[in-house]
Amino acid sequence: MKTVFRIGKMDCPTEEGIIRNRLKGMNGIERLEFDLMSRKLTVIHGHPDESTIQQALESVGMDPKLVSEDEPESAGHGPAVPILDRWLMGASGVLAVAAEVIAWTMGTERSWPVIALALGSIALGGKETIRKGIVSLRTLTLNINFLMTIAIIGAAFIGQWPEAAMVTFLFGVAEMIEAFSLDRARHAIRSLMELSPERALALVGNEWVEIEASSVALGQLVRVRPGERIALDGLVKKGSSSVNQAPITGESIPVAKAAGDQVFAGTINEKGSFDFEVTANTEQTTLARIIRVVQQAQSQKAPTQRFVDKFARYYTPLVVVLAILITVVPPLLLAQPYSDWLYKALVLLVIACPCALVISTPVTVVSALASAARRGILVKGGVYIEEGRRLSQIALDKTGTLTHGLPKVTDVVSFDSIEEAELLRLAASLDAPSEHPVATAIVAAYGSQRASVEEFESITGRGVKGVVDGQQYFLGNHRLAHEEDYCRAEVEAVLERLEAQGKTVVILGNTDRALGVIAVADTVRETSIQAVKELHDLGVRTLMLTGDNARTARAIAAQVGIDDARGDLLPEDKLEIISELTADNGPVGMVGDGINDAPALVQADVGFAMGAAGT
Template sequence: MDAHFNTSRFRVEGMDCAACASKVDIAARRVAGVEDVSVSVMNGTLTVKHAADADLQDIATRIGNLGYPTTPIPASNDRPSAQGASGPVPTQGDRDHDESLPWWKTKRVLLALACGTALLLAYLVGWIRPEIGHWSFVAALLVGLVPIARRALAGALAGSPFSIETLMSIAAIGAVFIGAAEEAAMVVLLFLVGELLEGVAASRARANIKGLADLVPKTAMLVEGDMVREVPAAALPLAGIVLVRPGDRVPADGEIVEGNSAIDEAPVTGESVPKSKGPGDPVFAGTINTDAVIRIRVTAKAADNTIARVIALVEEAQESKAPTERFINRFSRVYTPAVLVAGALVAVVPPLLFGQVWGEWIYRGLAILLIGCPCALVISTPAAIAAALSAGARRGLLLKGGAVLEQLRTTTMVAMDKTGTLTEGKPKVTDIIGIGRSETQILSMAAALETGSSHPLALAILARAKADKVPIPPAFDLKAVPGKGVVGSVGGEALFLGSLAAGMEKTSITHDLRTRIEAFNDAGKTVSVLLIGDVIAGVFAIRDEPRADARAGLDALRKWGIGTVMLTGDNQRTAEAIGDMLGMKVLAELLPEDKQRIVRTLQAEGQVVAKVGDGINDAPALAAADTGIAMGGGTDVALETADAAILHGRVSDIADMIALSKVTMANIGQNIAIALGLKAVLLVTTIIGMTGLWPAILADTGATVLVTLNAMRLLGWRGTT
């Protein structure tokens, strides 16, 4: 934040589309002392950078006059927390379109009902007393038009003279003067119903993200010595121990310290099968403990847990406009005044120059004002972008804005790190050779020596022993041999577990065994040997294996004609072994600057490059790429540098992220075609006299609703893999 400016946030009710946001933005910018403004329709928030002496109440008042009740958000609530709080809740009197109320109780519904009732009464009066029927329709018109005209006037005073409310007010008042009061009243009712439907559709998109926050329970069972007490989950301290019972949701990101259970991660990751987890394994806030009581150590506060980070990134992304959206917004600022001019010309030119009937052509000019409403066009892009960002977040695909979502579909080359991206990032024992002893025996002995060690190769052996349910006996006289391995005794036998080179210093190996070990080395595997006394009793081959879905994920990219390349700092032999398994080109033994240089070289060759990585050494290349994608288990540096993030570490999610971009841009194209196509047809039919005010407003309202509903289809996107 600039040292000379403060930042304040406001809750703005009733914003349902980009046109609403534009009016709020313009009104806020006209207040003295305001430096910059950012409006989020999906979050219903306004962020203002301003001088210390700026009148914040004036900002709220001006925006409230536009029909969007506005209240400051206290600094303590500046960001929605994982507990579902999203700033202060306005009082009932402040709400215009309050998502906490059922849609049928909102003010927009009440206004539409009042207008509809007045119109029915006008028809009844006109039937009983035809001589005053015209005035009864004027009265019904005023019920709905007065609030619209008030908003139009406030918008004009706040710097938005060419709003839909302005077009509606001019058309309705003009219709009264040419004797079409009945039609004008119906048009206003249809407009109010259209606004109501827009609000309902927009609230669905908001609810999708708020649903993420609701995944996290409000309370947690905090362990304090021998006592367990219920506390607010938002107040859990770092390193605090939490008891989670079967069936409970995990209240915070943490690490299991006691107990083994199956964790259902479907609400957060979309994984269909619960994962078995035990001490040392991480768990996410919002996941469900299914089997047994576990205790977890809290590793992130509520504001920083997985769910909160997802929500924060999605909110930031929704406030970032896509290039298409920016173009349409600029276009609409010229388009709306042009519509007013076109309507005036249609109303005036034929009667003046060609002797046509004034009333007939004024009527057509007014209809053109309604046809020209830009609502459907303006909402076509942001509605689709917001829905896509929300759907992606549900699957752990985070994109930092519409521009990133739009860019991804043009990707022609994906450059990937190896460790932690294409591979699990955790070495695994792939092969065991027993010499004179069974595989189970030598694995049991090796695990005994490695118990308590945190070395990656030791952890691999312990993990294999756990997976194979091998008994681990006690080991004695344990001693590390720096750079070589570990010695000790198990069951009275002296053992050494270490590198092949260290083992060969103590004994020799047969030709056949050497051949097998060389084959392991050629496959990029690290070899450890177990000696009993001075005799080799076992060999362990260990390698960081490709992720289970790596091959399928790469194949999905290739089907679209997208190239792939591995960029890794690992040694050439290991990298090539993994590359051969996955069928991809490999560039190995690279420094961070080498990765960045290769990305720039690919771009110079005309490639649109997405770089995927999870480490600090990937950050320069992530920043240089057209799109930088951080893998979920990655470092904070990678996540901050990247344009997008894959929270759950699936290689197939890279293809899914590009697929989401493609389907979103197709949806936007459909929306623009709907918005402009209906207007083009109605424009022609109105000028030649086939259609009038009713079809015009039906077309506009219908187009807006169709565009919004089409965009909302993206909320149901579940990915392709």
């Protein structure tokens, strides 16, 4: 039997250790699975009633709540640190500083004003730490909270009241910083979930009804209207349109969809309308798999984190044992007063308290993070700064990473003596009503002095037509060129040359012949070539991973100087390649800018997310 609990107070390996110690000895418990990012505990057990497990969790200070299968993933996510707790911690800091100032002014740390201020600081800021320390002692899980509790009590016992208060406050602040960092990661996953709409227009009987996406059955027909996000994966059965697949594949230009083509949940339909047959429920869509992969990858610990966990597991018991030995051994062997050695043992607990470790490490990391931030680089943790020096290879997404992510006109080829400016004027005039990225690029390339168009008509999946200056013109893709019989040898040669360079081609023609070709492409960033060169100078191998077609991938890779390029990749393909690279060649970095890169970004030893574009 499997039971899932959401535990609001489960934020780090400390709580995981307490829970594991409490449950591992219970009869019927087979396996425990921890998901700290979602604050979920999955218990595989043989108990007919999960209330026994719930009571065991409550006995160690946890607040377990049963999670039903239909509960949305976003449920139960409150603020990282409640507002009241923030105010209390702030007040604790004020009182701790006041205790230090008064102690320094009066020349004593044992006056009643100092003791009162210190007690107030400890009561406001140390309640949770002391509670966890007591639970740690009860469960024989000697962790950092236990040592902090002894340090606070020990400092007070030997009269160092200001130090007791300051230790309490600094440790509380460190815990809050950790909570905020975890919440940012949780928010990133919640934002992925919001890409897929919760409702879909499905065919129920003979009527189209808007229902919950989770209620749509496999094989059922769903209708997508212009501008809507697609709720589920499926195959187009009727109609045609172009779909912005950037959230899933990273392609910068919308992809034409017709009967038999696959569509993905979370992508955006453009101007057309179509019906598709559902091939995956909400839990099995490509987007859902991306989210699961992100969650699983985030649960994998970095080598440094594993070392810290192991260090903490042995450090606290060792310090406690050493303090006991200092208290007992010298009086027994040297016949000295117990009080002196007890004082020394408490001093050891205070100075050996890992508060210095807890605070000094973030201070060092924050210095590096601030330096990076001033250069426009946001780093999510010190471990990634450490890992960067070990990278021997880096994989890069194309769209929005190596390129601008916005198509521009790159070539204008005219036939039959038509001027290039006139060719652009006619094309821009016909494309003016369209919001397609290719049309936007052509309109931007020409400017605002366009001609008026009469009898305008959109030809779905092919292009547009209309009358300009009394003459009929067609503007569209390669398919339209074939249908209008434009593809004579000269035209076909130009089309093949430009398409071989990974460019999107648009043909302008009248009722008789093709007048010219306009090529549009996602242009390479000015800094990409230099960045790749510097990586090569450092001995780092480069690889491009993109959802665009392989021909476009090779063309861009050749421009930039990248060692290898792989195209037509879905997010799970990128993830698999990153895993293979890591297994075969060691540490690997991944550079990307969108949700489609998320699984690969978190699977890589270091993920570099380009924050300027899109998701």
